[in-house]
Amino acid sequence: MMDSLPCPAPRLAVIVPTYQERDSIDAVVDRVATVLQGIAWELIFVDDDSPDGTADRVRAIAQRDPRVRLLHRIGRRGLSSACIEGMMASTAPILAVMDGDLQHDETLLPHMLAVLEREQLDLVVGSRYVEGGGVGEWAAQRQSMSRLATRLGQVLLRADLKDPMSGFFMVRAVVVQACVRRMSGVGFKILLDLFSAAEQPLRFRELPYRFRPRAVGRSKLDHAVVWEYLLMLAQKIVGPVIPVRFIAFSVIGGFGVFVHLAVLWPILRIMGTDAFLLGQTVATLVAMTSNFFLNNLLTYRDMRLRGRQLLWGWFSFVLACSIGALANVGIANYLFQGGHSGWFFSALAGILVGAVWNYAVTAVYTWKRPRASA
Template identity: 50%
Template sequence: MQHPTVDCVMSAGATHRPGATPELSVIIPTFNERGNVRAMTEALERALSGIRFEMVFVDDDSTDGTRDILAELADTRGNLRVIHRVGRRGLATAVTEGMLSTTSPYLAVIDADLQHDERVLPEMLALLKSNEADLVVGSRYTAGGGIGDWDAGRARVSTAATRLARLITCADLTDPMSGFFAISRPAFYSAVRNLSGQGYKILLDIAASTRQPLRIREVAYHFRARQTGESKLDALIVWEYLLLLADKLVGHIVPARFLSFMFIGGLGVFVHMGVLSIVLALGVSPFMWAQATATATAMIFNFFVNNTLTYRDRRLRGFFRVSRGLATFMLVCSVGAIANVGIADYMFSDFHYNWFSAGLAGIAVGVVWNYAATSVFTWRSR
């Protein structure tokens, strides 16, 4: 049986009558937000009273019963839809899919955790409808905004990320890291085919992907504390953000995922040499076995780090899938090692390249093979 990737759940009354198409679609990505979605729905209904709008919850296969609550809510509301994604994960792609599932002229994005202030949505919509802006951003850093109870460390990280955003967009934004914004459909369509889909910062992705500069306005809001559930932000978000920057800077030449794969492979070289030196220092094994031990250790290291960072959106979980993935990764990389040695020897012996050039050629072939083959056999997209 074919594995499902998207399952849309809609209330029986969710099909709008002719002439009743919503003017605003609010996209709400969710993952394990059972304690927040009911309050989020009620808050949006209060804030957008008198406006034709729909709520599109895009759920990345929550395990806490979030969709059960959403099904109950959809049963009594004609403007609430749920997109259930299986086998895919990530806020940026969830938002994109949610937007593409709608037909309304205006789109908004808000988190389900109630940290964004839904009460400014009418002002955002008014700016779009009056044609004063193509994109309206809820900003924590413009006059009148605030970051709430953030500690100094989180504030510094946010400030640094905001400065780095200038590398990929010239858009006049005080808060390019915001996850709270509204956009017209033409503006979204001008960016959608160039989106990288990397990580959590979909606003920055949009701002850096449009064919023409957007007219941008900012609306101040105060960031609120999460009431229930756990934050999805962790140290790995920093890595995903760096991949987004890399994708926008050089993604048209080299895929950002490939750069991540190469970087981790470079770390694996240090692991290899460290293990090799330790085993040889112990004097318990001949060189051949020490080299084999170091090689296997480096492969295991590379697999688990790539599983966590490079392929976070396809991360293998569970004993069986991780074991199978490790086996295919080591098999593929073993073939890559053979290709590396063979190409290097061929370039050195038959074409008389110097050892350095021959070695680089072998490494290049091995890395490209490992990346391409593991994408297919180890972390294939479902």
């Protein structure tokens, strides 16, 4: 016979992804506990190895309150993937997602739960863009970016969702479990990912809330977030067959062509065509270097190399891409000289082989995920 449980099984799990949010953890726990009185709940913080000790603060609180849990991720980073791992780690039938910076209105949680269960919905969204909601004290530039991203998301979803960029929502666990394998887990917009991965249209309702100003710390939104959002949209268009990192890698590779030509042209203008070999060598090295740093900053943002690893990463990237360039030329020349295809398709085949090689090899040897210690 089983011993009596210290607390009932959770009816609602609140998932809070964190990165450097130590100063707000206590307030999040206190506010959630206050508004969810009378409801069996658990609070799951998913921390991406914050250097400020966020995970340690959660551990200390969890020692006193078993309803508070921690998922401490090592070698992984990203809001969407953190939310997915947190949701899949709970047995609660209802899941809520909210930020750990106190900008989402936790007092809406009981109302979201009541509406979700009463109206037999799949999902309830905390919305800034329905009557009664608002974005608070956002600067004009951020409001413009949010409106543009919202319009793009609405076009992709083909659903009358006023705030597809919201990071504050409540969903039935069975809905997440049904579509989680089709979710990309890329970027910051988990709600858009969830909607686009669902095979059937989701039954939803939006409830208004006003976005609060950040109380502590500083916003982690930057231009890389916009990049990740565009990548997620691109993958939703082309489908899951092509990895989103390969899309990013290829886009940056295309930009490298312009860098290459921008370096080669002035060298030839100054030194003449006799310096073509020198110019081509210098331009190739500069383009590879720019590609490496852009991929490190954007494509592999969650595994960014720093310090001594940066030098080794650059060396392995240049070496892999040099071999890829030889494969590119060799394949293209074989197809063209052998009469298998015209110059355009021969060149295209060479570029594709080189790109796949560069992506595959650098993913294994340049941006390696850290191995867990035995």
